[in-house]
Structures are given as C-alpha cells and as structure tokens.
Amino acid sequence: MIDARLKLTYSGFGLDVDLHLPGRGVTALFGQSGSGKTTCLRCIAGLERAEQAFVQINDEVWQDSDKGIFVPPHKRALGYVFQEASLFPHLSVLANLQFGLKRIAKAQRRVDMAQATELLGIGHLLERHPQHLSGGERQRIGIARALLTSPKLLLMDEPLAALDSQRKSEILPYLQRLHDELDIPVLYVSHAQDEVARLADHLVLLSDGKALASGPIGETLARLDLPLAMGDDAGVIIEGLVSAYDADYQLLTLQLPDTLLSIRVTHAPMATGQALRCKVQARDISLTLEGNEFSSILNRLPVTVVSEQPADNAAHVLIRLDAGGTPLLARITRYSRDHLGVHPGQQLWAQIKAVAVLA
Amino acid sequence: MSLTSADFAAIWLTLKLASLTTAILLVVGTPIALWLSRSRSWLRGPIGAIVALPLVLPPTVIGFYLLLVMGPNGFLGQFTQWLGLGTLTFSFTGLVIGSVLYSMPFVVQPLQNAFSAIGTRPLEVAATLRANPWDTFFSVILPLARPGFITAAILGFAHTVGEFGVVLMIGGNIPDKTRVVSVQIYDHVEAMEYAQAHWLAGAMLVFSFLVLLALYSSRKTRAGWS
Numbered sequence: 001m002i003d004a005r006l007k008l009t010y011s012g013f014g015l016d017v018d019l020h021l022p023g024r025g026v027t028a029l030f031g032q033s034g035s036g037k038t039t040c041l042r043c044i045a046g047l048e049r050a051e052q053a054f055v056q057i058n059d060e061v062w063q064d065s066d067k068g069i070f071v072p073p074h075k076r077a078l079g080y081v082f083q084e085a086s087l088f089p090h091l092s093v094l095a096n097l098q099f100g101l102k103r104i105a106k107a108q109r110r111v112d113m114a115q116a117t118e119l120l121g122i123g124h125l126l127e128r129h130p131q132h133l134s135g136g137e138r139q140r141i142g143i144a145r146a147l148l149t150s151p152k153l154l155l156m157d158e159p160l161a162a163l164d165s166q167r168k169s170e171i172l173p174y175l176q177r178l179h180d181e182l183d184i185p186v187l188y189v190s191h192a193q194d195e196v197a198r199l200a201d202h203l204v205l206l207s208d209g210k211a212l213a214s215g216p217i218g219e220t221l222a223r224l225d226l227p228l229a230m231g232d233d234a235g236v237i238i239e240g241l242v243s244a245y246d247a248d249y250q251l252l253t254l255q256l257p258d259t260l261l262s263i264r265v266t267h268a269p270m271a272t273g274q275a276l277r278c279k280v281q282a283r284d285i286s287l288t289l290e291g292n293e294f295s296s297i298l299n300r301l302p303v304t305v306v307s308e309q310p311a312d313n314a315a316h317v318l319i320r321l322d323a324g325g326t327p328l329l330a331r332i333t334r335y336s337r338d339h340l341g342v343h344p345g346q347q348l349w350a351q352i353k354a355v356a357v358l359a
Numbered sequence: 360m361s362l363t364s365a366d367f368a369a370i371w372l373t374l375k376l377a378s379l380t381t382a383i384l385l386v387v388g389t390p391i392a393l394w395l396s397r398s399r400s401w402l403r404g405p406i407g408a409i410v411a412l413p414l415v416l417p418p419t420v421i422g423f424y425l426l427l428v429m430g431p432n433g434f435l436g437q438f439t440q441w442l443g444l445g446t447l448t449f450s451f452t453g454l455v456i457g458s459v460l461y462s463m464p465f466v467v468q469p470l471q472n473a474f475s476a477i478g479t480r481p482l483e484v485a486a487t488l489r490a491n492p493w494d495t496f497f498s499v500i501l502p503l504a505r506p507g508f509i510t511a512a513i514l515g516f517a518h519t520v521g522e523f524g525v526v527l528m529i530g531g532n533i534p535d536k537t538r539v540v541s542v543q544i545y546d547h548v549e550a551m552e553y554a555q556a557h558w559l560a561g562a563m564l565v566f567s568f569l570v571l572l573a574l575y576s577s578r579k580t581r582a583g584w585s
Contacts, residue, residue, distance in 0.1 A: 045487060047483050047486070047487075072486070072491075073483075073486040073487055074485075074486045074487075074488075074489050074490055074491050074492075075489075078487060079487065080483075080484075080487035082480070082483075082484065084480075086480050086481065086484045088481065088484070088499065088503075089503070090502045090503055099485075099488050099490075099498075100487075100488035100489055103488060103489035103490060103494075104489055145488065146487070146488075149487075149488060149489060
C-alpha cells in the first residue's frame, strides 16, 4: 500500500489530499495543469516538503510531520522520471545510467544494466552523449536510469508531455513492457487521457489540489458524477479476453469480463485467452431499439440503461449503460433520448462504431 | 636595457600573490557563490552587495579601512599581536588578505552565475539517484560549473595582478615583500626611469590582453542542458 496524506499551502494554491493507493501496478494522478498532481509527486519524493504530511510506502515511512520524520530524497528508495529527461549533459549515456546504479548497495540491486537496456531498447546508445539523442531516446534513458536504482516506487511526472505524438507512440510500448515485466509500483502523472487509459490500473482524479476520486480505472472512468464525463474524451475502458480471431477479415473477438458478450475489433492476430485493453468513447456509441437490423456497425450489444446526466453541451445527454456487468457510456442528443424514450431500466441495443485498442 | 633583478623580484612576488589569492578565493568564494545562488534569505541582498563593493569603491578606501583594522589599534591587529604575530600591515600576509577582499567579486560573480545557470533540476535528479549533497556537489555541480570556475580563476588572478591602490595603502613598497609590479612601475616613473617603466608596463599590457583573449575566445556556445 502507498499512503500519502499531504497538506501544503502556497500563495494562491493549496494541496490537501489523503491517498491510499495500491502497492502494485500503475496509478495515474490525472488532472488539468494546476490541479496539484506534480506537487503531489514532488512531496512524495521529498523534493518538496509539505508542512503536514504522512508518506508511507509499504512498510517504510518517508515522512511523518507529527513525529518530525522527514527522510531526505536521496535516502528514499524511489525512481523519478522528470518531464524533460534531464540527463546529465557532462556524462555519456552509460555514465548517466550508472550514476544511480553505483550509488546503491549491490545487495539491493534488483534491476541490472542488461535488463534495463534491453527493456527500453537503448543498448545501441550507451556510448553516445545526451546532446546527440532524440527526445524519445533521452526519455527512455531517463526511465532506465531511474529503474537502475531498483526503486520501491517509480514516480513519473508527465514523461511523455514534452514529446510529439510520434515519439510518444515510440515510448508507450516500452512503458507497457515496464508495467508487464517489472513488479515496481508506479505513480504516473498525466493530463492526457489516452496515456492514462492505456497504462493505468488505478486512477486518481485531482482538481484544485483535491482528490475528486480514486479507484480502479474502469470504474472511475465510467462514473458520471466526475468532470471526466463532461469531456469530449469521455468513455470507458474494457479489459477483455481474446476468444477468437478471424484471419480473413483480421478481426479479433474480445469477450467482455464476466459475460458472454463480445465485441470485435480490427487487430493483428493474438492467441486465445490473452487480455486486451480497449477504450470505447461515449461519442462512438449509438442506441437503437431494434437489435437485428443490418448495419456496417459491427458491434451491437444488449444493454440496460442505468442513468443519465447532462453532457458537454445542452444538446447532448450522457447515458450510462450496463452490458452484462460492464459499464458503458453513450453520448446521444437530447432529441434522440426523447425520441427513443430512454429511461433507466430500459433494455435496448448499443451500437459501437469504433473501438480504440489500447494494449 | 631590459628588466633588472628588482623587476624580476616584483614579477615573482606579483605571481605569488595572485596565485595564492586566486586559490584562497576559489575555496572561500565557492560556498559564498553557492549560497548567493540558492538562498531565499533576506540576507542575500546585503551579502551580495558587500561582496560587490570592491567593484565600485576606490581601492584607496578599501586600503584605508584595512589599514585601520589590521593596524596596531584595529581589532585584527590586536588579535594578531595577541597571537604574537605582530601586525599584518606592510607584510605579504596583509597583502594576501587585502587582495582576497579586493578581488572577491571577480571570483564570486562568475561562480554565482554558473551555479544559477545550472538551476535546481540537476540537483533534484542527483538526489533521486541517491547522491547526497556533497556527492552532488562533486559529481554534478563542479563539472557543470567548470566554465564558471575557469572564468573566475582567470578574472581573480588577472585582477589581483592589476592591483595598485590597496597594495600602496596596506603594503607600502618593501622589496620582496610587498613591492609588486604595479608599484614597481610607479617607482620607475617617480624616478624618471621611463625605459624601465616601459618594459614592465608593456609586459603587463601584453599579459592582460592575452588573459582576456584566452577568456573571450574560450567562450564557445556550450551545449545546453538536455
């Protein structure tokens, strides 16, 4: 478990959160700029000292202001990845990687050079100097450098924000491997929903220095009472299991968790039984009363209306649906709602126009 | 006609004084510059101003106060007498103390600029990579501030070589002890030995030009922090 109670006031800004986060997997601290997510991360790292704070990572207390405990950052077993890779310009890539590695005791090393360089695909860059690397390469080295300290907690402060979308998509697969192959809990700060949807298992939503919500990603994204639902990106995460692959049409059938329902997505072949994470946007779901009509839309699921609430503008409403236990969000016009007579408890069909496969 | 043995003695003394002063200033000036570049204390302004004073004060003013402080009735003079060392006025040690104060801003300011330019990020990175503050100083700050140290050393050395007013006030004109090149030139001119003055003055001119040339042509555009 990661416990972080932080209270901090600057002129014009206050942070007041009480977070209990899972001690494994990726937890995203998500919010707009100025919401306090980076300050949260810096306080947990000890780079910033919150006046009133209690920070505990599994069984280690890093700060307890009531008892006057403050472990300085260099004595905390953490890895920190900054927004800009912040490599040391006077050192080669190899020396940058070794900087943290050689400062921890041999007995504590759980990630070695070969593993880190392989995991991030940087073996061919070791002799280079940071000045001669692309932004994406620098960031991968920054991540490897942090990993080589064998941290008990990896803190990542918008590691992709300074990169263009091409570099981003170059790094994301490495971050996913990190998630899959290393057992290091990660706190990941971001304001980009697509990154969060792809990487995170747990989501903390921050706004104005307060935590509005904290919970498993699927559940939290589907909540109608959070500002997330108002955004254009509103949608849900579905984590399904591959049940079949149609090689002719290159379509993967994905079974929704705990149901017999499935959706089909275009994808490269995958073995049956593998997990795949998708995002279904609220704007890509339409509702019909009849389920058996012909349509180019591939996915049609029987759903029950759970609730509705106003959406991003007055013409739209957001409908929360239940597809055999999996929550879905649909954004439709208010006109259509009245036309179809949509009401809670109603059974109808959800047509899913597009499914973004995330992982 | 060329340099006399007295001239060479003056040159040797000047180099000794400048080297020692520069060495002391790099050791003393580094923590001061580091503090000035990082501190948010209200004392930052006053301390910065005190360090910069020699930039604007006539050297005779500094020399005058040093003379009072180090003299037999000054607190430093009383202290050194109590230690059985006599007074420091008109001694090489006195000159070194005077030069350290006089050249302080020329060492502290380039260092302060270099430390400020590094910013806090590399220090934070080093801390998250388990480096303690001393370790960070030697493995990150020192190498990143190297151009600043070179500039500081060159300026501190050159400025001490060019010192005249302070030396005259607290050192007088004692051969092998306090008679540095600038004073020797003054002596030559007083004695109407213009040819002798020419040799030394010319040497100083060439030296100063070469130092500044080295300084300005070494300022390449450095690769930025990445």
